[in-house]
Every structure is written in structure tokens, then in C-alpha cells.
Amino acid sequence: MKRLSFIFLMIFSNIVFSQQANEFFPNQLGYVWNYKVTPLDSINNPIVQLEYFRKDSFGVVSNYKGRMANIVFSKEGGWQTINSQPYLDTNFYSFEGTIGFEYFSSSGIEPFLLQLDSLQLDPNFNFVTFFKSLQNWYSVYRFAANVNSIYTLMQKDTTISNFNIRFRYAAIRNHDQTVSTLIGTFNCKKFTTVWDFSLLVGSFVFPLFSIDDTVWIAPGNWMVQAYQPSKSVDLSLLGIPPFKITGRRIHIIDQITNIDDESFIVHDFVLFQNYPNPFGNTLNSNNPTTKISWQSSIGSRQILKVYDILGNEVATLVDEYRDAGKYEFEFDAERLPSGVYFYKLQNGEQIQVKKMILIR
Numbered sequence: 001m002k003r004l005s006f007i008f009l010m011i012f013s014n015i016v017f018s019q020q021a022n023e024f025f026p027n028q029l030g031y032v033w034n035y036k037v038t039p040l041d042s043i044n045n046p047i048v049q050l051e052y053f054r055k056d057s058f059g060v061v062s063n064y065k066g067r068m069a070n071i072v073f074s075k076e077g078g079w080q081t082i083n084s085q086p087y088l089d090t091n092f093y094s095f096e097g098t099i100g101f102e103y104f105s106s107s108g109i110e111p112f113l114l115q116l117d118s119l120q121l122d123p124n125f126n127f128v129t130f131f132k133s134l135q136n137w138y139s140v141y142r143f144a145a146n147v148n149s150i151y152t153l154m155q156k157d158t159t160i161s162n163f164n165i166r167f168r169y170a171a172i173r174n175h176d177q178t179v180s181t182l183i184g185t186f187n188c189k190k191f192t193t194v195w196d197f198s199l200l201v202g203s204f205v206f207p208l209f210s211i212d213d214t215v216w217i218a219p220g221n222w223m224v225q226a227y228q229p230s231k232s233v234d235l236s237l238l239g240i241p242p243f244k245i246t247g248r249r250i251h252i253i254d255q256i257t258n259i260d261d262e263s264f265i266v267h268d269f270v271l272f273q274n275y276p277n278p279f280g281n282t283l284n285s286n287n288p289t290t291k292i293s294w295q296s297s298i299g300s301r302q303i304l305k306v307y308d309i310l311g312n313e314v315a316t317l318v319d320e321y322r323d324a325g326k327y328e329f330e331f332d333a334e335r336l337p338s339g340v341y342f343y344k345l346q347n348g349e350q351i352q353v354k355k356m357i358l359i360r
Contacts, residue, residue: 021143022095024189025070025222031058033223034256037076039309039342040230040247047311050342050353053082053256056091065103067094067137078352079256080269093222100141104169106131111278115338115359118281121239122161130158138169141191141217145173150194157200161238164200165208169193179216179225182253186218188225199237209233211245226250230309246309246340270295271345271352278357280333288333290356292317295326296347303346304329309339317343333358 033056038046056074064071073087092103106113106128113127138153145151154169174190192214199206209231216225230247271294279290292304304318314336317329331343338360344353 019098019143019219020095021098021100021141024100024141024143024217024219025093025095026058026220029058029060032056033221034253035250036253038249038251039311040249041310042230042232042244044229044247046249047307049344050307050311052076052353053079054250055082055256057087059087064092064094065137067101067103069094069103077354078271080350080352081271082256094137098142098144099139100143101137102140103135103137105135111357114278115357116240118359119240125158125160134167134169140171140193141189142171142173143189147173147175149173153193163238165238166196166198166200166205168196168198170196174214177216179218181218181224181251183221183224186216186221186224188216188218190214190216208235208237221252223250224252241338243339244309269297269347269350269352271343271354273354274331274343274356278359280338280359288336288358289330290333291328291330292343293326293328294345294352296322297324298348299323300348302327303344305344306331307342307344309341314341 033054035054035056037052037054038048039050041047054074054076056072058070059073060071062069062071069092072091072093074089074091075082075085075087076089077085089108094101094103109131110128113131116127134154134156136154140153142151150170150172152168152170155166156168157164157166159165171194172192174192177188177190179186179188192212194213195211197208197210199208211228211231213228214226215223218224227249228247231245232242233245234242236242272292274290274292276290280286280288294302294304296302299322301320302318302322303316305313306315306317308314315331317331318327333341336358338358341356341358342353343356344351
């Protein structure tokens with residue numbers, strides 16, 4: 001009888017004292033997260049020379065797509081300019097009891113989807129349209145879920161080039177883990193989200209590949225660490241050439257620069273996003289060239305190089321002394337294969353890196 005009472009007590013305690021999802025999110029508007037982002041090569045070694053930064057800001061609480069949402073604005077860039085850059089991306093979170101919801105938007109992967117559509121595998125199937133149909137709220141962060149249990153968030157079957165394909169979005173609550181960061185040590189909840197792509201043959205399901213992303217969530221701070229491994233993908237069965245998905249590691253830091261946002265002079269040194277991007281055989285053009293522009297207020301030796309996703313140098317575009325001013329270089333990628341590339345500008349001791357996508 002005592003043992004039975006103890007079991008009931010434990011169950012009741014888990015129901016009453018389970019941490020509420022909103023306890024993991026900052027409660028003050030204007031809260032800022034500063035992150036360092038490190039790309040990973042094909043065997044998941046860090047590519048330090050291509051590191052960049054990300055800044056998120058808790059902007060507003062408002063209704064979004066049917067749920068009251070904590071809306072977070074996000075931007076990425078080099079440490080010299082990120083404080084003065086505008087916020088270009090938005091993330092949406094909503095909380096209900098022990099569940100944290102996240103809104104999935106296809107905008108972040110649209111360049112990749114455009115690349116797939118450019119292959120024209122199936123005139124009746126469009127990757128951009130398909131993934132836009134999946135945009136919705138999903139209960140990604142289930143804080144009371146059993147450890148190591150996988151739960152399906154969304155599953156949808158479709159046909160591509162006469163093949164039956166299944167897309168599944170799932171998540172796993174991992175064991176809690178203590179994480180030491182530059183802003184403190186936290187007992188974190190750890191979640192992994194997984195996108196599975198499988199081939200359906202009759203009643204059999206054959207996995208093709210998966211993309212997984214693990215995050216560490218700290219009480220009152222939300223995400224303090226994330227990890228997505230690099231993937232080599234071979235979908236030649238579907239007529240899609242082999243490609244690589246660049247991984248990345250994200251760590252929270254206390255600040256990105258010691259330069260005050262208001263006093264920062266953006267005209268000092270700015271590397272702009274290439275245009276067009278993606279470039280090559282896209283929906284709008286068939287031209288393997290793109291323009292890279294930058295500006296500097298001082299004369300110095302300026303070095304502009306292009307790297308592949310493994311961190312290998314593939315082209316040196318500029319390596320010479322230039323006076324202060326604004327410059328533009330037309331990069332011809334005629335001899336390069338499709339993929340993700342990084343271009344790095346060094347101006348004395350200052351370095352900025354940006355990403356571009358070439359589609360064949």
C-alpha cells in the first residue's frame with residue numbers, strides 16, 4: 001500500500017511540478033541573444049575562418065497565425081557591422097502549459113528549394129510550393145515528454161517523378177544536460193528536430209536521408225547552444241545530383257562587439273550581400289555571374305576570396321591596395337559546380353564573410 005501511495009505521489013508531483021514551457025523563455029521585451037556561428041566541413045570539423053555572428057531580439061508579443069506569439073527578430077553578419085544591420089528574419093514561439101510551439105516557415109530554406117526546382121525533375125511538382133504548404137505551428141518543444149521518445153509533428157506523402165515520397169517532421173526530447181556558456185552554466189533541456197525523407201514502395205518505407213538539428217534550452221534564456229551536422233545527400237534515384245548540406249555550431253556569447261550600436265560608423269567597412277543570390281540557373285536567369293560589392297573609408301590592402309563549404313579556397317578575386325571608396329566585382333562562377341559558397345573580404349585586420357548559392 002505504501003508503495004502504491006508513493007507511485008501516485010510521484011505521478012501527481014510530475015503533473016503539478018513539471019516546468020512550464022514559458023519559464024524557459026525570457027519574460028522581458030527587448031531581451032537580446034548574441035551568438036557565434038561556426039560552419040562545419042563535411043566531417044564536421046569547424047571552419048573557423050568562416051565564422052560569423054547572429055543577433056536575436058525579443059521584439060513583441062502579438063497574435064500570429066491563430067496563436068499568441070513571442071516574436072523574435074534575427075540578423076546575421078560580421079562583428080564589425082552586425083549591430084548596425086537591420087533585422088531581416090523573424091522567429092515565432094508560443095507556449096501552452098508544458099509545450100513550446102514554433103512556427104515553421106520555408107523562407108529560410110527557399111534558396112535550397114529553388115535550387116531543387118531549377119532541376120525541373122517533375123513539371124507537376126514544385127518544392128517551394130510544397131514546403132510552403134507545410135508552414136504552420138508545431139509543438140516542437142514538449143518539456144514533459146518521455147526522454148528519448150520521438151514524436152511526429154507532421155507527416156505528408158507526395159509523388160515526385162512517379163516516386164512516392166514521404167516527408168516527416170519529428171522531434172525528440174533528449175536527456176537534460178548541463179552546459180557551460182559565456183553567460184553562465186545552465187541545466188538545459190535538450191531537443192533534436194528531424195526532417196526525414198523516405199521512399200514508399202507498397203507498404204515498405206525506405207529512408208533516403210534525414211536532417212537533424214539539436215538545441216539546448218536554458219531556463220529564462222531559451223536557446224544557448226545548437227548543433228546541426230553536415231550531410232552528404234545522394235538522391236540520384238530521383239534524378240537529383242548529389243549535394244552537401246553545410247552544418248553549423250551555434251554558441252551564445254555575452255556580446256558581439258564592444259562597440260556601441262549608436263556610435264558605430266557603418267561607413268568604415270561593409271561587405272554587402274552579393275546580387276543576385278542565388279545565381280546561375282534560377283527561375284529568373286541563366287547566368288553564372290553575381291556582383292559582390294563593399295566599401296571602406298580608409299585605403300588599405302584588400303583581399304576578396306571565395307571558399308567552398310569545406311573551407312577550401314576556390315578563387316581570389318581581389319588582392320591589392322585600394323583607396324577608400326566603394327567597389328564592385330563581378331564574380332564569374334562558370335567553372336564551379338552547384339553549391340553553397342562563402343566569400344570573405346579582409347581589410348587590414350578586419351574580416352567579413354557572407355554566404356552565396358550557385359545553382360546549375
